[in-house]
């Protein structure tokens with residue numbers, strides 16, 4: 001596998017506060033990575049940097065072998081998609097929402113739209129108004145919209161927080177399908193079981209620092225750092 005992201009000496013500051021400081025991080029093409037850590041640890045901030053829409057305060061990000069500063073920021077993100085916990089949907093049908101990403105890129109793929117509606121259990125809702133759906137249904141629409149473009153990188157911020165087991169299972173199944181297509185998937189999640197089900201590698205962030213990284217299974221059972229162990233066992237005070 002070749003490195004897709006290379007981060008060096010990254011910090012992100014808001015005002016005088018440094019909310020993220022990662023000295024080194026490499027993510028390979030096709031990897032599945034979990035970002036774990038307590039609320040406020042910097043997971044969403046790191047996802048926004050990996051989306052390349054926001055710049056770090058200091059440090060360098062290389063994406064696909066090129067320094068991000070040198071690439072045109074507005075062209076790179078077309079193959080990178082970030083799905084938020086509370087997605088913004090267009091006030092139109094479910095199908096039109098799903099189709100949106102390709103329409104924006106002036107492409108059509110009706111077959112993939114139909115397959116995604118089925119995969120995410122949205123067939124019956126295809127003509128429903130997206131803004132009237134339940135939280136779980138909206139999340140599934142947002143994921144279908146992201147998967148339609150077959151992104152090279154899928155970034156997920158707490159994709160299944162507050163969802164019931166049925167919705168969680170549908171979402172995870174669709175994420176795994178994209179994984180099988182070779183995409184790189186990075187997911188910030190509080191759910192350690194989900195991290196284990198979806199990812200090969202986990203990164204533990206705490207107070208904006210990358211404390212530990214390693215195979216997900218190993219992180220959950222044999223973490224090296226005492227803070228990681230405390231977090232995984234639910235005993236970390238923060």
Ligand code: ADP
Nearest residue numbers: 014019037038039040041042043044045046188
């Ligand atoms: P996590 O996703 O792990 O919960 P975040 O990345 O959302 O953590 O936040 C890390 C820290 O950065 C938090 O203390 C948060 O308040 C702060 N933060 C995030 N975004 C901003 C912003 N736009 N302005 C100021 N502070 C921010």
